Amino acid sequence: MALSVxxxxxxxxxxxxxxxxxxxxxxxxxxxxxTKCGICALVCPEGCVEQSEDEFYxxxxxxxxxxxxxxxxxxxxxxxxxxxxx
Amino acid sequence: MVDKxxxxxxxxxxxxxxxxxxxxxxxxxxxxxxDTIVVSSTGCMEVFSSPYPETAWKVPWIHSLxxxxxxxxxxxxxSLKKQGRSExxxxxxxxxxxxxxxxxxxxxxxxxxxxxxxxxxxxxxxMNTGIQRxxxxxxxxxxxxxxxxxxxxxxxxxxxxxxxxxxxHGAPYxxxxxxxxxxxxxxxxxxxxxxxxxxxxxVHAPCATGWGFEGNLTMKMGKLAVETGLCVLYEMVDGKxxxxxxxxxxxxxxxxxxxxxxxxxxxxxxxxAEIAQIQAIADFNAExxxxxxxxxxxxxx
Numbered sequence: 224m225a226l227s228v229x230x231x232x233x234x235x236x237x238x239x240x241x242x243x244x245x246x247x248x249x250x251x252x253x254x255x256x257x258t259k260c261g262i263c264a265l266v267c268p269e270g271c272v273e274q275s276e277d278e279f280y281x282x283x284x285x286x287x288x289x290x291x292x293x294x295x296x297x298x299x300x301x302x303x304x305x306x307x308x309x
Numbered sequence: 310m311v312d313k314x315x316x317x318x319x320x321x322x323x324x325x326x327x328x329x330x331x332x333x334x335x336x337x338x339x340x341x342x343x344d345t346i347v348v349s350s351t352g353c354m355e356v357f358s359s360p361y362p363e364t365a366w367k368v369p370w371i372h373s374l375x376x377x378x379x380x381x382x383x384x385x386x387x388s389l390k391k392q393g394r395s396e397x398x399x400x401x402x403x404x405x406x407x408x409x410x411x412x413x414x415x416x417x418x419x420x421x422x423x424x425x426x427x428x429x430x431x432x433x434x435x436m437n438t439g440i441q442r443x444x445x446x447x448x449x450x451x452x453x454x455x456x457x458x459x460x461x462x463x464x465x466x467x468x469x470x471x472x473x474x475x476x477x478h479g480a481p482y483x484x485x486x487x488x489x490x491x492x493x494x495x496x497x498x499x500x501x502x503x504x505x506x507x508x509x510x511x512v513h514a515p516c517a518t519g520w521g522f523e524g525n526l527t528m529k530m531g532k533l534a535v536e537t538g539l540c541v542l543y544e545m546v547d548g549k550x551x552x553x554x555x556x557x558x559x560x561x562x563x564x565x566x567x568x569x570x571x572x573x574x575x576x577x578x579x580x581x582a583e584i585a586q587i588q589a590i591a592d593f594n595a596e597x598x599x600x601x602x603x604x605x606x607x608x609x610x
Contacts, residue, residue, distance in 0.1 A: 230361055237321035237358070237365040245326065265313065265491050266528055268331035271320045283320065290326030291525030304525075 238286075242269065246289035248304040254279045256299040263293035263302060311495040315339050322365035324357040327524020329514030329531065330403070332488045333430045334358065337401065337512075338368065340498025341426070345397045346385055347371070350378035350411055352403030353437040353516075354430060369396075376410045378402050379418035379427065386423045397502040398425040405435045407511075408444035408469050419478040419507045426501040426508045429471065432516035440519045444469040447539065448590060449583045450570045452519075457573035462583050467590065475509040476548050482508040483545040488515070489531030493542065493554070513540045521569020533564040538591035541598045555602045558595060561588045 252263075263280050264272040271286040272293060282293070294302040317338035324331040330353055338345065347370045349355040355372050358365040373381045382400045389396055402411060407429040415427065434452050435441040442452040446464045451457035455464040476483045482504040486494040494512060501508035515530040517523065522530055534540040535556060542554035562584060565571040574580045595601050 232359070232362045232364040234364065234367040235319035237319050237363040240321040240323065240363055242321055242323070261313070265336075266332060268324060268326075268328045268335075268527075269320050269322075270316055270318060270335050274314075286320035288326040290328075290527075291523075292327050292527055295525045296528050 241285050242288050243283075243285045246284070246287060246307050248289045248291060249284065249307050250282050250287065250289065250291065250294050251303045251305050252279070252281055253301050253303060256301045258299055260298065262296055262298065266292050266296045268292065311340055311492075311499050312342070313339060313495075315343065317343060317345075317367045318358070319365045319367055321363070322358045323360060324353075325518050325524065327517045327527045328357070329488050329516055329527050330354045330430045330432060331357070332491075332527070333428075333494075333512050333514045334365075334401070336488065336491050336494050337399065337428055337498050340495035341397055341399050341502045342499075343368065344395065345369075345399050345502070346389075348373075348378050348382040348385060348398065348400045350400070350402040350406035351375035351437075352406050353432070354401060354403065356437050375406055377414050378406065378411060379414040382425050382427075383418045383421065383423045386425050390424070398423075399502065400425060400427045402427070402429055403435075403437075404429060404431045404433060404445035405443040407431075408471055415475070416478065419475055419480055419509075422479075423507055424505055426498070426504075426510065427475075428498070428501075428510045428512060430512050430514040432514050432519060433468075434516075434519050436516050436519040445471070448587060449574060451573055452570065462580060463570070463573065472509060472511055472545070475507075476545050478507070479548070480509055481506040481547055484509070485511045485513070485540070485542055487513040487531045487535055487540060487542060489513075489528045489535065490542065490554070497544065519570070521572070522567055526567070530564075530567065533559070533567070537561045537564045538595045538600060539564060539587070541594050541600055543598055550598065553598050553600055555600050557602050557604065558591070558600070561591050 271283040441454040449463045451463040457463040544552040
């Protein structure tokens, strides 16, 4: 892959890099006390927390690095961090 | 209105877990909208978002050098103007590129009055190259070029007041923000891109790796900086402060004691003189911007 002046890349090409393999702790969205406020999606540095059709939020584990920000910021304390087992 | 569901910064970038600047990038693009051209200077965000041939950006994005983002953006803006196009030009640079290396080009571009928004994500050191001190590093922080030890208590100089410098250039809109207050930050970005002329936003973005705290605490760290008065959130329109975030202030120790870069202030022995000096900086900020909320139950004097 030769690097030339004016090198370009397709928008959002970084999706080919699956950062989920970095994860040590996995956020589990329990959907128990969730009020669908969306703070988890807003604070996620990856932008990998997505709203599904039933309006609940879910992390995309292909990209989630397991930083735990969503769990810490959830006002309803409805996201639990669990150790990843491989 | 800011569209919170707009996602123009994609997954798969290589920032550390709990990265403050990564949150800043997402929030900036939510606030600026899809008709935006981003110019980046060298820095952590540029490196983690665009390792060739990958890019996390879903808007037109250009990077040239460390020092010339403002000059590149000037050219982009002039070309758009000539073509009669209406895209917004947003520059995103780190504190090293803004406070130190890019100062000359930024000053020139602000003086020429180009229509762009300069956003500095301030993580208070050169994090990408290994945590060297910059003009934005706060007093007494330990970095690899201002290491704390037997003969030193960390960085000797206070933080440079960049927003005031750019306000003095006659910028129509200057604001400070924090990633820990996302709604406020997105609103400020939206306001800046819709203001004609060179606007400046400085967003406080905690760095888990450089400051030494766990990645899940990024938001809490940013909030503590605001609540202790070490980071003041304000808006300046035409050189006058128009809006300030008021807080019930906490002692600075609560902020300092949770970060490795200030660990030397507490171990092996507590350094009261340094802590008092940092508290004095917070008190000065509080006095200057009037951020204190007066509680009703204050005892009568």
